Amino acid sequence: MVQEFHKVGVVGLGAMGAGITEVFARAGFEVTGVEIDDTALDGGRARVAASLSKAVDKGKLTGHEQTAIEDRITFGTDRGALADADFVVEAVPERLDIKRHVFTDLDRICPPGTILATNTSSLAVTEIAALTSRPGKVVGLHFFNPAPVMKLVEVVGTVISEPGTVELAAEVAKRIGKTPVVAGDRAGFVANALLVPYINDAIGLYEHRIASREEIDTAMTAAAGVPMGPLTLADLVGLDVCLAVLDVLWAEFRAPRYVAAPLLRRMVAAGRLGRKSGRGFYDHTREDVAEDLPAGRLAASVRGGELDFGVADLLLARHIDDAARMVGDGYADADAVDTAMRFGCGYPKGPVELLMERGPDAVAGTLGAVADAHFAPYAPSPLLAAMVRDGRSSPHAPS
Structure with a gap:
């Protein structure tokens, strides 16, 4: 199923969201990164560019590879661009009111089969999932900062996760070069x-x-x-x-x-x-x-x-x-x-x-x-x- 994924969305391009965007693009996915306004978007774009340039300077990427990765990323401020995304990761600040707005929006925009993942490090994934009409397709995908470097991703399922959703999210984590640890929805995870x-x-x-x-x-x-x-x-x-x-x-x-x-x-x-x-x-x-x-x-x-x-x-x-x-x-x-x-x-x-x-x-x-x-x-x-x-x-x- 992972091979069928082509387009990934990332909502929020702060330090963590920009890193997640880079990780998916490095792994060959087409990524759309979305921010709230042009100022925040420019900051996210700059973070990705600076991280890739640093990797080139250290000899971990070639200039050609950097260009190819950047070509796979589309930046914008319209969440409507995620209407054909297969997998979307939310990486906005740790406030339930902000996440409520994002997930309500994504639930309306994305097709019913799209998996929605939250990068929350502390909030209840079940509570976030319940904000949508597809709670069984909402998972936690907790990256660690800096996302391009740290290997761990905690994959968090809930009592209402559909069969196969957590396993698929863990496969996605492996596909992008991470080591997944699957955990239940409990405060702090592991x-x-x-x-x-x-x-x-x-x-x-x-x-x-x-x-x-x-x-x-x-x-x-x-x-x-x-x-x-x-x-x-x-x-x-x-x-x-x-x-x-x-x-x-x-x-x-x-x-x-x-x-x-x-x-x-x-x-x-x-x-x-x-x-x-x-x-x-x-x-x-x-x-x-x-x-x-x-x-x-x-x-x-x-x-x-x-x-x-x-x-x-x-x-x-x-x-x-x-x-x-x-x-x-x-x-x-x-x-x-x-x-x-x-x-x-x-x-x-x-x-x-x-x-x-x-x-x-x-x-x-x-x-x-x-x-x-x-x-x-x-x-x-x-x-x-x-x-x-x-x-x-x-x-x-x-x-």
């Missing part, structure tokens, strides 16, 4: 539901002066080999985005795990959003200066090795246990969890792999030690507790 609470934990450590921002980031890059620490990553993602995801997770699960750190909420209110605003946890407008180390008792205890855990242990134990909870809940299997975090977040090892490497006893022991020190009372997930009880080293069900 990657954000694991990544953002971990970032929030790091913000909490910083807020309570347990470690400096450099200590937190350096500890995690050293312990887990991740490409950047959680506070640097928060600045890159955008603190407003992190807060929005946490609020969606809280609204769905009402679990203390998803309560945003007060510092995060205050920084967003103050307009300190990270790289996009110039300042977040770091100052991106100039060469930043390392902070003084926190001098409080808890900070000294963690730094001085008086406790059975360090900064990285504080963060990794809960992060790994979140992954075990997700697997134990049956939302995603271990391979899907690790694939999502490796291809979507640049992890060299996924959290389940880290669980098996560190051992369930060690992870559960750290959680217990943290609770005993009154840092954060936290009961291990049922799966982790069962692994410890049964002496199992793997979260996979015994054969």
